[in-house]
Amino acid sequence: MIFTKVCIIGAGPAGAAAALQLNKDGIDCIVVDKAIFPRDKVCGDGLSGKVITALKRIDPEIADRLQSAAFKLDSYGVSFVSPGRHQLEVGFRPDFDKNNVAHKEVPIGYVCKRIDFDHFLVQEMKQCKHIEVMEGIKIEKYTLEADGYLVSGSNGFEVKAELIIIANGAHSSFTKDVAGIHMEPAHYLAGIRAYYKNVSGTSTDGFIELHFLKKMLPGYFWIFPLPNGEANVGVGLLSEVVSRKKVNLKKELQDIIQNDPVIKERFKNAELMGSVDGYGLPLGSKKRTLSGERYMLTGDAAFLIDPFTGEGIGNAFYSGRMAAQQASLAIQANDYTATGLARYDSEIDRVLGSELRLSHRLQKLNKYPWLFNMLFKIGTSNKQVKELLSCMFYEVDVRKKLTKPSFYLKLLFNR
Ligand SMILES: Cc1cc2nc3c(=O)[nH]c(=O)nc-3n(C[C@H](O)[C@H](O)[C@H](O)COP(=O)(O)OP(=O)(O)OC[C@H]3O[C@@H](n4cnc5c(N)ncnc54)[C@H](O)[C@@H]3O)c2cc1C
Structure with a gap:
């Protein structure tokens, strides 16, 4: 059996942010993931400014390396299309330096395939002195013992950690079975994603497109341009509506692409690449308890996706980093009690709470x-x-x- 201070389950954005912050603070951790990277993750692939902001706080050099990576497309704004087809193009607010000078040449957002972005993060983790990344191990059991959490999984994997950070995404069994947080259709979005080549009319400035089509409300259809003439195309709709109206999202996506009078013209020469895949988006439209004795939940495992924009990578980064900061304090104080770790919940509420509540109102x-x-x-x-x-x-x-x-x-x- 391996012993460690912190075991992080999941090497996606939340787990990576937690591990990189722990490394910065000189704390040893093990990151374990069931996948072997590079691996795909169903997503819109849109990275908002929050991601780069959090990364800069963790390690500006990693942020620089991401900014110069070739696998992403710089995005300078959003194009909104209303149900009545009014199109509104809005540039992202330019980045301001400490003298309040705007740098319009610096893009705030990016679009990049998760297979590339998450692989980039894993490669960064592998360079770090205090991080051990273990791939291809599915965690199946969590046992709370007097001196730590015993985490066990496939291939006879066993680790004893003083503290665990749960970052294993939307289908986390720990979230359900131990933290008692369950999927609620009113606070959950269903999403479908496809990759296309040769979609015409995409912006040269990498504007992402959100189409609020009448038939998709309260959800949207998106086209996010990627490098090499590719695009991430998808639809997202509240699960409550999906089940109430018995919506088949895959069929809806095909229907929009083939029959919507405006969209179909843009897909005339487009070619579907690979399969059309779906995944859930656990929304942060309800406050939950995200910590307990010797554990903290982060990212999608903590239900932190923005209910209005569907953006979850930024909040996964923020929560991962905050969990790592709380872990440092817990280790210093040798206090892993639920009461001690409840400070993590207060921090999440302080930093993300009002934003999530507002987004919920906007979603309505x-x-x-x-x-x-x-x-x-x-x-x-x-x-x-x-x-x-x-x-x-x-x-x-x-x-x-x-x-x-x-x-x-x-x-x-x-x-
Ligand atoms: C259709 C769709 C579109 C989206 N579009 C966007 C977008 O454009 N922008 C945006 O910001 N967000 C978007 N999101 C949300 C975003 O994908 C998530 O919020 C984000 O991936 C959360 O990161 P995470 O690290 O918490 O979880 P994940 O990225 O899901 O990572 C979890 C990791 O845990 C591993 N894991 C799972 N179970 C186990 C186990 N038992 N043992 C070991 N490892 C395990 C997985 O292999 C995975 O690597 C979208 C989501 C969907 C479904």
């Missing part, structure tokens, strides 16, 4: 196509609304405005 507005039409229609001719939507992805205060009825009244009457 998704039900009203007329509101979207109005906002996007006005946005095409109103610079202020455009800037506001551009900031929406980064500034919580701006999102707050969008949830207030007075904001829409002002828009209507002050044009």
Whole structure:
């Protein structure tokens, strides 16, 4: 049996962020994953500014290496299409340096296949003195003992850790069986993803496209451009709606691509690459307890995906890093009690809580196509609304405005 301070289950973004932060703090850890990297993960492949921000905080050199990697496409904005087909292109807010000078040449977002991004992270972990990455081992059992967690899995794997960080994604058995957090259709999104080649009309500035098609509300159809003329194409819809309306997402995706009057033209010469795959998105639209005796949940295993944008990689990074910081404190104090680790929950709530709550309110507005039409229609001719939507992805205060009825009244009457 192996002994370690911290065992991290899952080497995706949440697990990688936790391990890299622990390495920075000089704490030994083992990261174990059932997959052998490079491995695919069903995702939209959109990396928001949050990812690079968190990475810079963990290690600016890794962030630099990501910024110069060839496997990603720089993305400078989002193109929204309302149910009434009003198209609104908004550039991401430019990066500001400490003198408040904007650097428009620095992209804030990226699009890159998870097979490449996650492999990049694993390679980074393998270079680190305090991280041991163990691939191809599926963790099957967790036993809480007096002196630590006994974690066991395939190939006779056994590790005893003082603390465990759960980062094994949306289908985590630990989340369900030990933390008691279950999938609730009202707080869960179903997503389908396909890779296409030769989709026409994609932006040269790597703008990601979100189409709020009437038939897909409260969800959306997306086209995210990738390097080499490829694109990540998919749909996401609240699981509650999927089961209530008996929606077959794969059929819906094909229907949009083949029959939507605007979209079908863009897919005339497009070619599907590989299979169409689906996966769940556990949303952070409800507050849960994310820690307990000798454990902390991170990323999708902690249900932290933004309910409005469907973005989960950034929050996986943030929570992974926060769990590692809390782990350092617990090790220093030799306190692994549920009460001691509850500080992790307070931190998650402090950093991500208000943002998640606001996004939940915005997600509910998704039900009203007329509101979207109005906002996007006005946005095409109103610079202020455009800037506001551009900031929406980064500034919580701006999102707050969008949830207030007075904001829409002002828009209507002050044009
Ligand atoms: C269709 C779809 C589109 C999405 N689009 C976007 C997007 O564009 N942008 C964005 O930011 N987010 C997006 N997301 C969300 C994003 O994919 C997740 O939030 C993100 O992957 C969470 O990272 P994680 O590290 O918590 O989990 P994961 O990335 O799922 O990693 C978990 C790891 O744990 C391993 N594992 C699982 N079980 C075990 C086990 N028993 N033993 C050992 N290892 C195990 C897995 O092999 C995996 O490597 C999307 C999700 C879906 C489904």
